[in-house]
Amino acid sequence: MIRVGIVGAAGYAGGELIRLLVGHDGVALTTLVSRTHAGKPVSQVYPGYYGYDLPHFREISMTNLAYECDLVFIAAPSGAAWPLMKDLVSMKPGIKIIDIGSDLRLKDPSLYRKWYGYEHGAPELLSQSVYGLSELHADEIKDARLVANPGCxxxxxxxxxxxxxxxxxxxxxxxxxxxxxxxxxxxxxxxxxxxxxxxxxxxxxxxxxxxxxxxxxxxxxxxxxxxxxxxxxxxxxxxxxxxxxxxxxxxxxxxxxxxxxxxxxxxxxxxxxxxxxxxxxxxxxxxxxxxxxxxxxxxxxxxxxxxxxxxxxxxxxxxxxxxxxxxxxxxxxxxxxxxxKGAAGQAIQNMNLMFGEPEDKGLNLAPFWP
Ligand SMILES: NC(=O)c1ccc[n+]([C@@H]2O[C@H](COP(=O)([O-])OP(=O)(O)OC[C@H]3O[C@@H](n4cnc5c(N)ncnc54)[C@H](OP(=O)(O)O)[C@@H]3O)[C@@H](O)[C@H]2O)c1
Known part of the structure; x- marks a missing residue:
C-alpha cells in the first residue's frame, strides 16, 4: 500500500483527492491535514463521509508527514507549498510530493514575482520537479520525486x-x-x-x-x-x-x-x-x-x-x-x-505512474449525468 498524506485536505482539491482515493485499493490514507479543522472527523466537514473509516483531520506536522507517508499531496494556495516542500525534502529526501498548486510549475523562478506576486524561496526544487501532465510526460513522471500537477x-x-x-x-x-x-x-x-x-x-x-x-x-x-x-x-x-x-x-x-x-x-x-x-x-x-x-x-x-x-x-x-x-x-x-482531470484525478494518475501502478488505477470513473 502507498501511504498517502494530504495537506489542504479540507479544501476542494484535497476533498476531491479523498473522494477518489477511498476508491483506490492500493492506497492507505494515513494523514489528512487541516489547520482549521484539526481534530474533527472528515464527515464534519464533508457530510458524505459519514460511516467511512478515515483518519481525523490533523494539525500540520512535517515530522508526522515524513514518518507516516510515502507520498504527500499538497493542495494549498500558491506560495504556501514551497516552504512545506523544502522542509519535507530536507527531513526525508526520498519522499515523493505532488504539488496540486503552482509552486513547482514554472521553471524560471523570476516568473513567480511577476505573475504570482511572491518570491519563490526554494528555486532548487523547480529544477528537480517534473511537469505532471500525465499524457505528455509519463516517462519522466515515473522517475520523479517531485511533480508539479498542472493547473486546471x-x-x-x-x-x-x-x-x-x-x-x-x-x-x-x-x-x-x-x-x-x-x-x-x-x-x-x-x-x-x-x-x-x-x-x-x-x-x-x-x-x-x-x-x-x-x-x-x-x-x-x-x-x-x-x-x-x-x-x-x-x-x-x-x-x-x-x-x-x-x-x-x-x-x-x-x-x-x-x-x-x-x-x-x-x-x-x-x-x-x-x-x-x-x-x-x-x-x-x-x-x-x-x-x-x-x-x-x-x-x-x-x-x-x-x-x-x-x-x-x-x-x-x-x-x-x-x-x-x-x-x-x-x-x-x-x-x-x-x-x-484539472486537479485530483490527474494527481492520482501521476501517483500511479510514480509508483509503477496502472495509470488508471482508482480512476475508472464514468461521468455523472445529469
Ligand atoms: N479548485 C480547483 O479546481 C483547483 C484545480 C487545480 C488546482 N488547484 C490548486 O489547488 C490548491 C488548492 O485549491 P482549492 O481549490 O482546494 O482551495 P481551497 O478549497 O481554498 O483549499 C485550500 C486549503 O489549503 C489550506 N491552506 C491554506 N493556507 C495554508 C498553508 N499556509 N499551509 C497549509 N495549508 C494551507 C487550507 O486548509 P486549512 O485551513 O484547513 O489547513 C485550505 O482548506 C491551490 O493551489 C489551487 O490553485 C485548484
Whole structure:
C-alpha cells in the first residue's frame, strides 16, 4: 500500500483527492491535514463521509508527514507549498510530493514575482520537479520525486494544442484562448464574487491579460514545440470567465494555421507523413494518432462538441477540432472537470505512474449525468 498524506485536505482539491482515493485499493490514507479543522472527523466537514473509516483531520506536522507517508499531496494556495516542500525534502529526501498548486510549475523562478506576486524561496526544487501532465510526460513522471500537477486551465489548453504545436501546424504567436470555469475552481474559501446571488445567473471575465496560468501554458506549449524542432516563442492571449456551474472547464481556442495550406509548409509535411488531408476529419485523425493509447483523452468526432457535463466527475479530457478553411484558422475545444482531470484525478494518475501502478488505477470513473 502507498501511504498517502494530504495537506489542504479540507479544501476542494484535497476533498476531491479523498473522494477518489477511498476508491483506490492500493492506497492507505494515513494523514489528512487541516489547520482549521484539526481534530474533527472528515464527515464534519464533508457530510458524505459519514460511516467511512478515515483518519481525523490533523494539525500540520512535517515530522508526522515524513514518518507516516510515502507520498504527500499538497493542495494549498500558491506560495504556501514551497516552504512545506523544502522542509519535507530536507527531513526525508526520498519522499515523493505532488504539488496540486503552482509552486513547482514554472521553471524560471523570476516568473513567480511577476505573475504570482511572491518570491519563490526554494528555486532548487523547480529544477528537480517534473511537469505532471500525465499524457505528455509519463516517462519522466515515473522517475520523479517531485511533480508539479498542472493547473486546471493549462491542462485543458495544453492538451488541446499539443498536437498543433508539436507538428508546427499553427503560428505560435496567434493562439487565442477563451476559457470558462465553474465556481469550485476558486476553492472553498468564501469570497463575495463567489457568493450565490453574485455568481448564479451571471457570467464574467476575470484575470484580464494577467492570469497566472498564462506563463505555465506558454512554457509548456513552447517545450512541446521544441520537441518537434520549432523554436518560436508561444505568445498566448488568454481570457478566463467565471460561469455558474459547480464543476467544469470549457476551453474554446483559435490559432492561425501554418503558412499556407497548399504551399510548402509544415502542414504539407504532416499531411505527407500521416497521409491524411488537412480538413476537419483529417485533423481529427491527427489528434487521434497523437493521443493513441491515452485513455483519458477522448477526441470527439466532427459532429460532436466537448461539453462539461460529459466529463463531470471523471478524469476525461474531451477535445474537438475544426479546420476553418474560410479564415485559415483552427478551432479547438476542450472540456474537463476542474477538480478531477484539472486537479485530483490527474494527481492520482501521476501517483500511479510514480509508483509503477496502472495509470488508471482508482480512476475508472464514468461521468455523472445529469
Ligand atoms: N479548485 C480547483 O479546481 C483547483 C484545480 C487545480 C488546482 N488547484 C490548486 O489547488 C490548491 C488548492 O485549491 P482549492 O481549490 O482546494 O482551495 P481551497 O478549497 O481554498 O483549499 C485550500 C486549503 O489549503 C489550506 N491552506 C491554506 N493556507 C495554508 C498553508 N499556509 N499551509 C497549509 N495549508 C494551507 C487550507 O486548509 P486549512 O485551513 O484547513 O489547513 C485550505 O482548506 C491551490 O493551489 C489551487 O490553485 C485548484
Amino acid at each position: 486551465y493549462p491542462t485543458a489548453t495544453i492538451l488541446a494544442f499539443a498536437p498543433l504545436v508539436r507538428y508546427g501546424m499553427v503560428s505560435m504567436d496567434s493562439i487565442v484562448v477563451n476559457a470558462l470555469s465553474g465556481v469550485s475552481g476558486a476553492g472553498r474559501t468564501p469570497g463575495l464574487g463567489y457568493h450565490f446571488p453574485e455568481c448564479n445567473e451571471n457570467m464574467r471575465a476575470y484575470g484580464l491579460l494577467c492570469h497566472r496560468h498564462v506563463p505555465e501554458i506558454e512554457q509548456e506549449l513552447a517545450a512541446i514545440a521544441r520537441t518537434g524542432g520549432w523554436d518560436d516563442a508561444v505568445n498566448l492571449s488568454f481570457t478566463p470567465h467565471l460561469v455558474p456551474l459547480n464543476r467544469g472547464i470549457l476551453v474554446t481556442a483559435y490559432a492561425d494555421l501554418g503558412n499556407d495550406l497548399s504551399g510548402d509548409s509544415c502542414l504539407r509535411d504532416v499531411n505527407r507523413d500521416l497521409g491524411i488531408s488537412l480538413d476537419t476529419p483529417g485533423l481529427t485523425e491527427i489528434y487521434r494518432s497523437f493521443y493513441k493509447g491515452k485513455r483519458f483523452v477522448r477526441i470527439l468526432p466532427p459532429d460532436e462538441v466537448p461539453q462539461t457535463k460529459a466529463v463531470a466527475g471523471s478524469n476525461y479530457c474531451d477535445i474537438g477540432v475544426r479546420v476553418d478553411e474560410r479564415t485559415g484558422r483552427v478551432l479547438v475545444m476542450a472540456a474537463i472537470d476542474n477538480l478531477v
